Amino acid sequence: MDSKKIRKSLGRFVGWISLVTVSLIIKAIPDKGLYSFAEGISALGYRCAARQRKIALESLTIAFAGTKGAAEIDAIAQDCFTYMAKSAIEVMFLMDKPQLMRSRISLEGKEHLDGALAKGKGVILVSAHFGNFPLLLARLALDGYKTSGIMRPMRDMRVEKIFLEKRNRYKVKTIYSQPRSTCVNGTIEALRNNEIVFIPIDQNFGTAGVFVDFFGRKAATATGPVVFAQRTKAALLPCFIIRQHDDTHTIVFEPPIPLLEGKDAEETVRGNVQRLTDVIERYIRRYPAEWGWIHRRWKSQQS
Numbered sequence: 001m002d003s004k005k006i007r008k009s010l011g012r013f014v015g016w017i018s019l020v021t022v023s024l025i026i027k028a029i030p031d032k033g034l035y036s037f038a039e040g041i042s043a044l045g046y047r048c049a050a051r052q053r054k055i056a057l058e059s060l061t062i063a064f065a066g067t068k069g070a071a072e073i074d075a076i077a078q079d080c081f082t083y084m085a086k087s088a089i090e091v092m093f094l095m096d097k098p099q100l101m102r103s104r105i106s107l108e109g110k111e112h113l114d115g116a117l118a119k120g121k122g123v124i125l126v127s128a129h130f131g132n133f134p135l136l137l138a139r140l141a142l143d144g145y146k147t148s149g150i151m152r153p154m155r156d157m158r159v160e161k162i163f164l165e166k167r168n169r170y171k172v173k174t175i176y177s178q179p180r181s182t183c184v185n186g187t188i189e190a191l192r193n194n195e196i197v198f199i200p201i202d203q204n205f206g207t208a209g210v211f212v213d214f215f216g217r218k219a220a221t222a223t224g225p226v227v228f229a230q231r232t233k234a235a236l237l238p239c240f241i242i243r244q245h246d247d248t249h250t251i252v253f254e255p256p257i258p259l260l261e262g263k264d265a266e267e268t269v270r271g272n273v274q275r276l277t278d279v280i281e282r283y284i285r286r287y288p289a290e291w292g293w294i295h296r297r298w299k300s301q302q303s
Helices: 003-028 031-048 050-063 070-094 098-104 110-117 133-142 157-169 180-192 224-232 265-286
Strands: 105-108 123-127 147-151 173-176 196-200 210-214 217-221 235-243 249-253
Touching: 003 031, 003 070, 031 050, 031 070, 050 070, 070 098, 070 133, 098 105, 098 133, 105 133, 110 123, 110 235, 110 249, 123 224, 123 265, 133 147, 133 157, 133 196, 133 235, 133 249, 147 180, 157 173, 173 180, 180 196, 180 224, 196 224, 210 265, 217 265, 224 235, 224 265, 235 265
Parallel strands: 105 249, 123 196, 123 235, 147 173, 147 196
Antiparallel strands: 210 217, 235 249
């Protein structure tokens, strides 16, 4: 094993141990002290996680070049780390307390979701790695909605197992993005059963996606929501969970976005992916600290 693999393995082990340790500490901390604990962790993480901090600052600079100064960008990056720490602690704490979680997460625009489900073709919740989206899925399942989410498995399977068990407790179905055929078949089956499938399309998708504008720069983007909507006639419903000042959350459902036809199949897919991406960008611009800036969104370049 080379030194790079050793560092990665050690880093994942430390991450797993840290998660287990934090979960034990959370059980001993009063509810009111949880967010102060999260802020302490995030401050430490922002200082120590040099690589992730660098990526966040670079990504923010790309997105807000010419509109935000260095100090504002640094403040957003710090808030982003704080929100991620709070979200992780909330998943470990609130998902073990269903009724408390229900009281802390409200739904806005629920009539759009119910109206789409009434058509019997399933609903694709188009979203992003934005806000505490694991709570979004659990909250919908808690209200009796049959909910699935397409997800990439975490690199450390020990950590993945912890979060998978929490999703399973709420009967949130996990549809892993690989193998591709299994992902496609599982998604189509869920939609044809008139279920909800949560699909984030905000991460770099390499050569398998289409390049659309995202903060003024071309970004490789997944086509899944559009292709699945074409095949199943499921509704495309933008959905985001937004943290409030008191650390409660609001899940916002926007009206369904109808598919528009282009001059050919390629233009149809790209045009509709662009429209969905525009919605995601609008929410990120409004709530920049809610998004995961530590991801290299523009890593793939158009040939």
